[in-house]
Amino acid sequence: MQIKNITTEQQKPYLFLDSGNLLFKQAQIAGGPSREQLTAAGIIKIYTAMKVDAVAVAPLDLASGLALLQTSQKQGFPWLSANLLDQKGLPLFQPVRIKKIGRIKAGIIGLTGALSTLPPGITRAEWQTVLPALIEKTSHQCDILILLSSLSPAENQAIAQQFPALHLILAANLGSGNMNPQQVNNTLITQTDRQGKYQGFLTIDWNRGGRWGKAREEEFNNLRNRLGALDWQLQRMEKRKGLQQPDYIEKMKQVERDRETVAQQIKFLEQSLATASTDKKTSPCIFNNNFLALQRSMPEAPEIKAIVTEIKQQMNSLTPINK
Numbered sequence: 001m002q003i004k005n006i007t008t009e010q011q012k013p014y015l016f017l018d019s020g021n022l023l024f025k026q027a028q029i030a031g032g033p034s035r036e037q038l039t040a041a042g043i044i045k046i047y048t049a050m051k052v053d054a055v056a057v058a059p060l061d062l063a064s065g066l067a068l069l070q071t072s073q074k075q076g077f078p079w080l081s082a083n084l085l086d087q088k089g090l091p092l093f094q095p096v097r098i099k100k101i102g103r104i105k106a107g108i109i110g111l112t113g114a115l116s117t118l119p120p121g122i123t124r125a126e127w128q129t130v131l132p133a134l135i136e137k138t139s140h141q142c143d144i145l146i147l148l149s150s151l152s153p154a155e156n157q158a159i160a161q162q163f164p165a166l167h168l169i170l171a172a173n174l175g176s177g178n179m180n181p182q183q184v185n186n187t188l189i190t191q192t193d194r195q196g197k198y199q200g201f202l203t204i205d206w207n208r209g210g211r212w213g214k215a216r217e218e219e220f221n222n223l224r225n226r227l228g229a230l231d232w233q234l235q236r237m238e239k240r241k242g243l244q245q246p247d248y249i250e251k252m253k254q255v256e257r258d259r260e261t262v263a264q265q266i267k268f269l270e271q272s273l274a275t276a277s278t279d280k281k282t283s284p285c286i287f288n289n290n291f292l293a294l295q296r297s298m299p300e301a302p303e304i305k306a307i308v309t310e311i312k313q314q315m316n317s318l319t320p321i322n323k
Contacts, residue, residue: 012203013102016050019148019172020058020112021194027116029064035315037064042311044072049303054097056110056148057081058172065119066092080110080148082134083125092122095130096138104206107142109134113150113172127151127159139165144206146170160187167210167285168202178291183212190289198291205286212285223266230259 023040047055057079061069073079073093082095097108111127118124139145145165149156150172160169164186171179171191178198181190192200237252 013104015053015099015101015106015108015146017053017108017146017148017170018047018055019170019191020056020110020150021060021172021174022047022055022058023061023068024063025060027060027063037068038311038314040064040068042307044068044077045307046304048077049301049307052078053099054078054080054108054110054148056150056172057084057093057112058150059113059115060174062115062119062122066122069093080108081112082109082130083127084112085123085125087121087123089123096134098138098142104144105142107138107145109138109145109147111147111149111151113152127155131159131163135163135165143208143210144168144204148172156189157184160184160189163187167212181287181289186211188212188287192291198293201290201292203288203290207283207285209283210285212287220266220270223262227259227262227266230255230262234259 023043024036029036055078057069069079070092078097079093080095080097081093082091084092086092093110095109099106099108109131111131112124115124135145144167146168147159147166148170149159151159153171153173153176156169156171156173160166161184166187169187169189171189172194173191174194176191177193178200179189179191181188181202183189188202190200190202192198233255234252237255240248
């Protein structure tokens with residue numbers, strides 16, 4: 001209900017995405033009916049009721065094998081994984097989805113991180129094998145390209161460095177909690193804490209240029225800070241003009257040259273930003289990020305409450321009652 005209220009209030013088109021590690025809390029679950037299996041099936045029902053747009057298959061989602069995921073996929077659940085393959089080398093899940101969000105076409109790719117043990121009948125391809133061709137193809141079909149990834153942080157960074165056509169990586173790293181967007185090349189990397197404690201909201205003002213503006217603003221601020229530091233250094237050196245040693249004079253000249261270089265860089269960047277602000281095709285894309293702590297005290301939507309009640313009843317039927 002809390003998520004629904006916020007999206008209704010904003011009255012903007014949105015995508016509801018999840019990078020996985022959604023269903024289970026541990027790497028392996030015994031087969032057969034169990035509280036964990038019932039909870040996982042309930043999570044899928046809840047996400048379906050909430051009209052999730054895409055969920056990547058991550059290692060913990062495979063803790064009980066393939067059956068639950070494949071059954072829900074046949075029923076329309078939007079699992080994604082470009083690198084989980086069957087014995088013939090074909091994808092077990094849909095590799096990419098293209099969704100219309102307002103006037104923008106979003107391409108969403110799923111990648112599954114390393115598993116300690118692969119379920120029978122599965123091979124896992126490395127991202128270097130499957131991702132380049134997918135990005136090349138999908139980037140020409142979409143305005144914004146998103147990767148749902150449970151790969152390691154180092155792998156996500158390498159992907160961002162290699163593929164400037166990729167605009168956003170939503171990570172599902174078990175060792176990290178909420179992570180504010182970090183810009184690498186032209187890619188934002190971010191993630192929300194696991195197990196439904198928070199909902200991440202990334203609000204994007206998208207322009208056709210497809211370039212993030214945050215980095216240029218940060219560059220501008222860094223240059224101004226650098227200019228201030230050089231001005232302070234020159235002021236201190238001016239007070240010591242009595243020291244006329246050749247090496248000291250040369251050092252002061254070098255600081256003056258550095259200051260002039262930074263001042264020119266600021267002037268160039270100011271002109272660049274002024275030009276971009278008047279041209280929507282080159283104007284940078286802007287984003288805002290927020291992590292919302294999900295409150296258990298909030299009333300549940302009726303359809304969600306009914307699913308939760310059903311799960312609890314099924315769990316009770318598994319638990320012997322001593323009288």
